[in-house]
Amino acid sequence: MTSKSYFKIAFILGLIFVCTNAQEKVFNVHSYGAKADGRTDNSKAFLNGWRDVCKWNGKATLLIPLGEYVVNGAVFKGPCNGWDKTFEMRGVIKAPIDPKVFCNEYWILFKYIDGLKIKGHGTFDGQGACAWGKHQCATLPYTVGFYFMNNFIVHDIHSINSKGVHMNIFSCSYGYFRHIKISAPDESPNTDGIRIGNSNNIRIVDSNIGTGDDCIAMVAGSQSINITRVTCGPGHGISIGSLGKLTKNDVVKDIHIKNCTFINTQNGVRLKTWALSMNGMATNIAFEDIIMIKSSNPIIIDQQYCPSGNCKKQGSLVQVKDVTYKNIRGSSSSKVAVILKCSASRPCKGIIFKDIDLVYNGPATSSYCEHAIGKAIGIQLPPSCLI
Incomplete structure (x- = not known):
């Protein structure tokens, strides 16, 4: 094979590599104004970032870097362009403590998303102690909900001190939970670790769960x-x-x-x-x-x-x-x-x-x-x- 032929092959492979990687995109919530100060409500920044992840025609990640992020509430919705979307949380996402804000069915909700991956060794902190036995809500919100999801993976994620249920799975198919750590005091009421309803083909492996329910x-x-x-x-x-x-x-x-x-x-x-x-x-x-x-x-x-x-x-x-x-x-x-x-x-x-x-x-x-x-x-x- 001539040197010219090698050059052509290398050039074509290079184009393939560049085009493939051009489809990969990381959307950092800091780019949307998120502040890891443990006080600012970052709901809008997170949702704006997810909007662009979902629209991206290819592999895309919403990145939550290290730090503490208050989110009063967020619904991450699909369907999205393509299946390869990732919610990578490295930091701590903290729930609100004001009953005027948290008296909802849910706090964080993922719905109508196929092929989602949630990972990153981060923590959902429900800050439930402000509500256990003290709230005036009809029901206390679950921390994370998965509604109408297919073929999704959740691994190496922590959930602590949920106000209600930690993880609620409803009308989902083919969900895989691995290396999940869930904890709340044994006296915390109605804090189920993982609740599954109207769903099929759900796997939960290699996890530690300790709650009040x-x-x-x-x-x-x-x-x-x-x-x-x-x-x-x-x-x-x-x-x-x-x-x-x-x-x-x-x-x-x-x-x-x-x-x-x-x-x-x-x-x-x-x-x-x-x-x-x-x-x-x-x-x-x-x-x-x-x-x-x-x-x-x-x-x-x-x-x-x-x-x-x-x-x-x-x-x-x-x-x-x-x-x-x-x-x-x-x-x-x-x-x-x-x-x-x-x-x-x-x-x-x-x-x-x-x-x-x-x-x-x-x-x-x-x-x-x-x-x-x-x-x-x-x-x-x-x-x-x-x-």
Whole structure:
């Protein structure tokens, strides 16, 4: 090959390289007037930056550098030009403390965006202490919402002291959460770590969640959810439900929770339905290779859930079936380590216990069952009460 040919090839490759990189763009929020002083409301700067990221015809990143940025509220909307958009937060984004500003359903919301990546080792600080037990809001806002999203990734992000739910996932498909750290005091009310509803194919892996409520909650419409290597505590454990309260035919199915650890939680793995409920179903659920460390209720199905206390005599109409508990071991902080309070109207069916080994610091642990049909295989401590 002649030197002239080499030159032509190098020139063409150079053009390809330049054109490819010309499609990549970083939009720094400082360019839009954002101030990392911990006081200025940067909502407008963030949204203006996102507008340009979303419009950019190619790979684009909204960059939040190190520092503390107050944002009173923001909705980052799509659809965008192309899929390759990144929200890179290296700093701390702080929520407002004025109830006139924060009494909304949400604080930060991402919606109608396909292929979004959120990363950067940054922190969402909900500053919830100003609201817990003191607010006059109808409901407290969640920290971050994901609505109508597809094929998105959230990794290496922290959320602390949410006023309400930390991360709320609604009507999404194919979401991947990795290396997420969520924390709030164990006495903080209704601070679920991650809540999933009406969504499918959501994965949560290699994360630490400790809050005042459920570490992870899967409500109506949750399907094909995989939770792996999550450490939960403090909090109320990992919960499925509450089902059957507001809508007919609530369904949660194809849930797999594996290699998780629960430390000093109020519950371990919990499934709950309203006692006074509409028809629904929870099915094809597996809890596998779980470690409990002083969990109050390591294994619990509660189909008599009724916080108000006025419906305990009503039978749940939600069918619970095909639920497997395999290789669950560790310690219970209460004597009754397994509670299966199923519905007389819709008894639990297809419950499988395999190799359960839960000890109690005192007299031997025990089980309690109502209307629970299934089988027990291998080690059973406490002794199984399935029929």
